Amino acid sequence: MTAASTTVPLLEARALSFHRQDEPVFAPLDFRLLAGELALVEGDNGSGKTTLLRMLAGLLHRGAGELLWRGEALQRDQCAGEILFLGHQLGLKADLSPRENLRIAVGLHGAREGLSVASVLADIGLRGYEDEPVRRLSAGQKKRAALARLVLLPARLWLLDEPYANLDRAGIALVNALIERHTDAGGAAMVTSHGTVSFHGGEPRRIRMHG
């Protein structure tokens, strides 16, 4: 951690806030996220966790305050493809198979070196379901297919909104393992969750939201 703290943070927010129709959605936030770090976004229902992640992803307009990406003001076309967002909607086409869904994602983003669609799907526990339409998969399997996209695409920052929903015990362990592998490889992740998250690689950074 001491070596990492001398580097420029991947993402830094200074007095970041968001207003919807002149009503503040969350109180001004300050946080820094270094490469190789995990941040847990905590807060009650309606405290703006999803809003924060959608804003960081670039889906919502920027609120007041400063947002820095690698030490410079964050601009969409600079970090396009470096930030992945996984929300409540998984972004999978129900009529296509997991394999086809991943191929499209690779066509748009490219893939991490040394990873292929087939190997990632097998790794994530969808072996045998590669060519089944997503609509016929269970909720947990759909989630796994969406997680496979995170693993496969060459992104630096993962924004995960409730990644543990619909997952069984093994699935939760899988998400934790994926996040650990990602942070070990120099990536960073921001995760919202109600439940407690057990994380082996040290205590995660916590971002507390107040409505």
Add this chain to the structure above:
Amino acid sequence: MAASRDGSACMDKHPPGLAAACAAMLRRDLTLAWRRRGDIAMPVLYALIVTMLFPFALGPEDTLLQRIAGGVVLVTVLLAMLLALDAMFSSDIEDGSLEQLVLAPQPLALMLGMKILAHWITTALPLIVIAPLMAAMLHLPGAVIPVLLLALLLATPLLSLLGAVLVALTAGTRRSGMLLALMLLPLCVPAVIFAAGAVAAAQQGLPWLAPIAWLAAALVLAVVLAPLACAAALRIALDA
């Protein structure tokens, strides 16, 4: 900068080129349409049945049917296209695919252009294929049919592009179907006038190139501007 120390070289791979991304988008939407190919047949059957109603309603009089044939085919194709227009972006918004598309390191306008192209191929092209049949049902002279097809080839992509902008603008609203029709149909008036004008001119043996050229000019303008407008409108629709 010191931040590049932690292995960013292997992770910051450049995204695939535009051609590969466009091909991926096009293949995606065509595959999706093929998985639901029953939906492709609907507008075609609708257009055939509507065209069939005219001789029943007006009587099988050759001269009358010939006079209205061009206009009827054009308006029927327009209405049939309207049936399928609603679905252009709705499923992508519902399942979150659009969010992923917005976040992809590719120009959104171009990707949406590919979606519009795929939509045109799956809805308008089948209608153009059966247009000679519709024209024959209304006794349109065979010599005029190439002009009709040319007019349709230019007018239908124009309608797809205009329609896409309106679909994007109404993306967030409920019951957008009827609103869409009310907004799109007035905008189609110039396209209908020029396309029908070309067919009528050809029928009377007059030069028909000028209205076709107007259609082509409008199409060029729409090809450039409509995807940009779509991208802006959809970004706004997601930003809520």
